[in-house]
Amino acid sequence: MSDSRSKSPTPSERERKDAEDRKREQEEQEKLPYKWTQTLNEAEVNVPxxxxxxxxxxxxxxxxTHLKVQIKGQDPIIDGDTPHPLSVDDSTWTLTTTPQNTKxxxxxxxxxxxxxxxxxxVTTAPKIDVTKIVPENSKLSDLDGETRGMVEKMMYDQEMKRQGKATSDEQQKQDLLKKFMAEHPEMDFSQAKIG
Incomplete structure (x- = not known):
């Protein structure tokens, strides 16, 4: 009697399959009439x-949600729906001359x-495996003000914990308690605990 359960692939089988998938993906992308790259905020497409x-x-x-690039009188080079919406007002295109004197x-x-x-x-083109994307490191200066503030606070709190010191929230509670104690000297705070 054979075992009908499929066993999970070994690390070397998984590695070989990943390599095959990457090679297939790369071949599919090279056949496209354009090259493209992306960040989380934008995609750049180069159409020779x-x-x-x-x-x-x-x-x-x-x-x-749609993109069309065409030489007049010819079939479109790109004509399809985008996988996610674009910010049209912030999107641009230019015609450039390459060092090889093509455009x-x-x-x-x-x-x-x-x-x-x-x-x-465009949704009609072959897909890439987005789980394999290794994003570029973001710089704090790339973040908007609110996000940057949250990240800086998290980094500060992490460093304070590492040093065994109070985080910004704990420090804020201690400062409030000190202020309250100063404003109410008539009260006994000897048994007070901050939790």
């Missing part, structure tokens, strides 16, 4: 075109607030 074309020869249409359309697509890693630029 013949060097004799000018912007008036192109149709570039960036909508909230490319460069689209800077601003992802809508709260967006995440995209598996593809």
């Amino acid at each position: 075109i013949p060097g004799n074309l000018k912007s008036r020869d192109l149709i570039v249409d960036i909508k909230k 490319e359309i460069v689209l800077s697509l601003a992802k809508s607030v709260g967006s995440n890693w995209w598996p593809h630029i």
Whole structure:
């Protein structure tokens, strides 16, 4: 009688499968008529075109959930829905000349607030495995004020705990108690505990 349960792959089998998946994914991406990269906030798409074309020869249409790039009179190079909404007002495109004297359309697509890693630029294109993305390190200066304040407070509190000192919240409670004690000298605080 054979065991019908499937056993989980060994680390080497998993590694081999990951390598095969990465190779397949890379081959699929290389077949696309464009190259693309992304951060959590934006995606950049580079579409190579013949060097004799000018912007008036192109149709570039960036909508909230749809993207179209086309040379007039030809089939679209990109024409499909985006996996997540775009911030159209913050998205741009330019026509640049490359060092090889060819041209490319460069689209800077601003992802809508709260967006995440995209598996593809348009939903009709092959997907990438977003779980394998290693994000670039963020700098505190990249964060908005409120988020930056929260991160700095967390970093401070973590360092204070490491040193065995009071965190910012604990320090705030101690300061409030000291102020209250100073304002009420008639009260006995000898048994007071901060919890």
